[in-house]
Amino acid sequence: MQRFLRNLPIRRKLVFITMLTSGIALVVACLALATYEQVTSRKRILQNISVLAEMAGANSAVGLKLNEPGWVEQALQSLSAQSSIVRACVYDRQRRPFARYQRAGVQGDFSSPPVLNNGPRLVVVGDQLEFFQEIKLAGERIGTVYLCADLSDTTARIWGYLKALSEHLGTEQARVLRELQELTKNIDHIKEIVAMQQSYAKVSGVVEFHSLPALVEDALRMHLTSLSHHDVHVIRNFDPVPDVLVDKHKILQILVNLISNAKYALSDSNAAERCLTLGVSMDPDNRVRISVADNGIGIASDNLTRIFNHGFTTKKDGHGFGLHSGAIAAREMGGALLVRSDGLGKGATFTLELPARLKDPPAGSLTDRR
Numbered sequence: 150m151q152r153f154l155r156n157l158p159i160r161r162k163l164v165f166i167t168m169l170t171s172g173i174a175l176v177v178a179c180l181a182l183a184t185y186e187q188v189t190s191r192k193r194i195l196q197n198i199s200v201l202a203e204m205a206g207a208n209s210a211v212g213l214k215l216n217e218p219g220w221v222e223q224a225l226q227s228l229s230a231q232s233s234i235v236r237a238c239v240y241d242r243q244r245r246p247f248a249r250y251q252r253a254g255v256q257g258d259f260s261s262p263p264v265l266n267n268g269p270r271l272v273v274v275g276d277q278l279e280f281f282q283e284i285k286l287a288g289e290r291i292g293t294v295y296l297c298a299d300l301s302d303t304t305a306r307i308w309g310y311l312k313a314l315s316e317h318l319g320t321e322q323a324r325v326l327r328e329l330q331e332l333t334k335n336i337d338h339i340k341e342i343v344a345m346q347q348s349y350a351k352v353s354g355v356v357e358f359h360s361l362p363a364l365v366e367d368a369l370r371m372h373l374t375s376l377s378h379h380d381v382h383v384i385r386n387f388d389p390v391p392d393v394l395v396d397k398h399k400i401l402q403i404l405v406n407l408i409s410n411a412k413y414a415l416s417d418s419n420a421a422e423r424c425l426t427l428g429v430s431m432d433p434d435n436r437v438r439i440s441v442a443d444n445g446i447g448i449a450s451d452n453l454t455r456i457f458n459h460g461f462t463t464k465k466d467g468h469g470f471g472l473h474s475g476a477i478a479a480r481e482m483g484g485a486l487l488v489r490s491d492g493l494g495k496g497a498t499f500t501l502e503l504p505a506r507l508k509d510p511p512a513g514s515l516t517d518r519r
């Protein structure tokens with residue numbers, strides 16, 4: 150068992166342990182409930198049956214004493230109010246059956262069992278409980294009453310409980326499993342991000358040809374989970390743009406912050422539909438543009454001029470470093486980072502403009518290429 154567990158991957162181990170513990174909990178809970186229900190319901194029935202026997206005995210005493218079986222049979226008819234009592238019999242002093250009762254609808258004749266005198270007065274036979282009680286008049290034993298109760302209702306109820314409980318625990322277990330799967334998916338996602346960041350860290354400072362839409366997708370992937378948490382609808386407006394010579398580490402650093410800022414602006418907005426629009430295009434003036442637009446909280450016109458200042462932030466936990474360093478990185482690449490917003494509540498658009506250094510510069514104008 151130990152070796153089996155040791156060889157399992159962590160994900161399987163988690164699933165295995167969860168299944169095992171919840172399975173054990175299910176069995177223990179079922180057993181506990183069944184035992185409790187069995188004990189308490191039998192106790193309750195026993196109490197009821199002894200009271201009923203006492204009453205049936207008291208009601209039959211006079212008829213028995215006067216040797217009137219019809220009276221006693223009539224007295225036993227009152228047991229029909231108790232649906233659990235299937236059969237009853239009153240015996241005379243010599244332990245001979247004197248009067249009988251059988252619940253309506255019960256099949257077959259019933260032969261009165263021999264009176265249990267000195268032995269136990271309570272007998273459980275399968276789903277039935279038999280009870281004998283002496284009938285006394287003025288302290289003298291004049292006969293015996295016998296009652297037979299049906300326990301199948303109780304057993305059916307216990308099974309009903311157990312079924313309902315196991316169904317409930319089953320759905321609960323399925324929910325835990327789903328959460329676990331969600332968790333492992335997130336772990337995979339984190340692993341992917343770390344791997345991607347490491348690969349970018351390695352190539353930092355290296356200028357190579359890259360597809361701009363692919364870089365945008367990479368930056369987006371780093372925020373995908375939180376964007377879906379905030380119900381953000383992502384729109385891609387990617388024009389067909391040839392690969393360009395860029396430092397992907399720098400581009401990614403800028404884009405990751407722009408998307409993070411947009412996400413923040415959207416999470417605080419009460420727009421009916423939260424939209425993040427990502428664009429890639431190339432202008433005839435030989436410049437490529439990557440835009441990140443949102444319909445979030447927008448930017449006050451006073452702040453538009455200060456937004457790239459080092460340390461400017463309106464967030465409680467912000468640093469005001471992202472746009473500042475982004476603008477510097479854009480300038481280092483011969484480009485610019487621009488902002489546009491029509492004011493508070495009107496969303497914002499950030500555009501990263503870069504010179505398009507292509508593999509095969511077009512002979513004519515760039516418009517001809519597109």
Ligand SMILES: Nc1ncnc2c1ncn2[C@@H]1O[C@H](COP(=O)(O)OP(=O)(O)O)[C@@H](O)[C@H]1O
Nearest residue numbers: 410411414462463464467468469470471472497
């Ligand atoms: N998309 C946006 N919508 C509204 N305000 C924004 C947006 N992007 C940036 N800002 C504003 O610019 C500030 C500076 O952003 P940034 O330099 O990335 O630093 P930080 O994110 O740490 O605050 C933000 O605090 C916010 O006030």
Ligand SMILES: [Mg+2]
Nearest residue numbers: 406409410471
């Ligand atoms: Mg930021």
